[in-house]
Amino acid sequence: MKLQIPLSAPDISDEEIECVTRVLRTPDLSLGPELHAFEEALAAYHGVEHAIAVSSGTAGLHLALLALDVGTGDEVIVPSFTFIAVANAVLQVGATPVFAEIDPVTLNLDPTAVEQAVTPRTKAVLVVHTFGVPAQMDVLMALARRHRLSVIEDACEAIGARFEDTGQPRLVGTFGDMAVFGFYPNKQMTTGEGGAVLTRDAARAARLRSLRNQGRRPGANWLDHAEIGYNYRLSELACALGKVQLKRLDAMLDLRRAAAERYSQLLKDLPGLVLPPLELPGRTISWFVYVVRLPEGASRDSVQIALRDRGIATGRYFPPIHLQPGLQAALKGEPVSLPRSESIARRTLALPFFNRIEVSQQATVALALGEALVVAQR
Numbered sequence: 280m281k282l283q284i285p286l287s288a289p290d291i292s293d294e295e296i297e298c299v300t301r302v303l304r305t306p307d308l309s310l311g312p313e314l315h316a317f318e319e320a321l322a323a324y325h326g327v328e329h330a331i332a333v334s335s336g337t338a339g340l341h342l343a344l345l346a347l348d349v350g351t352g353d354e355v356i357v358p359s360f361t362f363i364a365v366a367n368a369v370l371q372v373g374a375t376p377v378f379a380e381i382d383p384v385t386l387n388l389d390p391t392a393v394e395q396a397v398t399p400r401t402k403a404v405l406v407v408h409t410f411g412v413p414a415q416m417d418v419l420m421a422l423a424r425r426h427r428l429s430v431i432e433d434a435c436e437a438i439g440a441r442f443e444d445t446g447q448p449r450l451v452g453t454f455g456d457m458a459v460f461g462f463y464p465n466k467q468m469t470t471g472e473g474g475a476v477l478t479r480d481a482a483r484a485a486r487l488r489s490l491r492n493q494g495r496r497p498g499a500n501w502l503d504h505a506e507i508g509y510n511y512r513l514s515e516l517a518c519a520l521g522k523v524q525l526k527r528l529d530a531m532l533d534l535r536r537a538a539a540e541r542y543s544q545l546l547k548d549l550p551g552l553v554l555p556p557l558e559l560p561g562r563t564i565s566w567f568v569y570v571v572r573l574p575e576g577a578s579r580d581s582v583q584i585a586l587r588d589r590g591i592a593t594g595r596y597f598p599p600i601h602l603q604p605g606l607q608a609a610l611k612g613e614p615v616s617l618p619r620s621e622s623i624a625r626r627t628l629a630l631p632f633f634n635r636i637e638v639s640q641q642a643t644v645a646l647a648l649g650e651a652l653v654v655a656q657r
């Protein structure tokens with residue numbers, strides 16, 4: 280059912296439409312000038328040497344793990360309160376995801392829990408900047424150095440967010456050994472489907488370019504394959520779209536911040552409702568979703584149904600990965616104890632949130648949520 284107020288909506292202007300159309304009038308629909316330009320722009324935006332565009336954020340996670348030689352027998356520390364792709368990518372390379380608890384405010388990996396999860400088999404930490412809130416990168420990077428672990432930043436929900444370690448705030452994606460972005464239509468910027476990997480290392484960049492293109496070394500003949508690779512290329516159409524979206528990113532992030540502030544104003548008096556933090560010291564949030572926490576004891580299902588009946592979409596961001604039925608066999612019944620993640624995940628609710636959400640739509644959501652909460656707590 281298509282609801283009147285969707286959970287998310289892409290923001291496509293005439294400029295995107297013109298740029299994509301222009302590509303369609305050329306013979307280059309893959310591996311052409313748009314790919315090159317989009318990668319250059321992404322790298323320049325972040326001040327990092329290499330950006331490698333790929334077909335999805337998940338593909339980016341897969342290739343980043345491969346490029347860091349994570350494989351069978353290795354453990355990768357990940358959050359469970361996040362999108363399933365994080366664990367799937369680790370399993371895809373034959374490694375084991377080890378879940379660690381989250382911080383109750385930022386909803387990101389708790390560095391203390393990460394430290395406790397380290398074993399002699401730990402090879403990497405996959406740090407997710409959940410909902411666009413930067414993780415505690417200073418502490419996590421120091422911890423990783425101390426244990427000689429690689430760090431992959433999953434910045435799929437956080438392009439444009441900044442974290443201040445010493446001195447100037449830096450963009451997320453510039454801290455770890457590699458960073459991954461995702462451009463699905465619900466993200467802050469989109470290429471339809473798509474993603475990218477950032478790295479400062481030229482050899483790793485070349486490896487990533489080979490892996491995404493069937494193991495062809497850069498510049499090699501089309502039918503010469505130096506290693507087993509994948510088709511994780513991003514089309515010229517997608518790159519043309521991404522180039523314009525990236526140019527508009529900062530303006531789009533301003534719209535999202537304003538929408539988040541309006542929600543917090545509209546919802547501030549609802550009893551027991553926990554709102555996402557608007558400000559956190561040393562952090563600039565890139566607003567991906569607006570997720571509230573329902574009061575203890577309120578039925579989330581009944582709130583979702585009540586809102587849906589009024590044409591308002593909501594989302595359960597995120598059911599913990601370690602409880603997903605599809606992963607049980609792969610997780611081999613290892614006991615996982617994440618009481619904080621589970622208790623938070625039971626109460627989270629994502630509200631409709633996109634660049635062009637209207638004040639009247641937000642007021643409708645706030646009113647409906649307030650009424651639904653009264654019923655849901657009876």
Ligand SMILES: *Cc1c(COP(=O)(O)O)cnc(C)c1O
Pocket residue numbers: 335336337338361362364365407433435436461462463473474
């Ligand atoms: C969106 C997202 C991804 C990538 O998703 P794709 O659909 O594969 O582009 C990866 N990790 C997280 C945390 C995400 O939110």
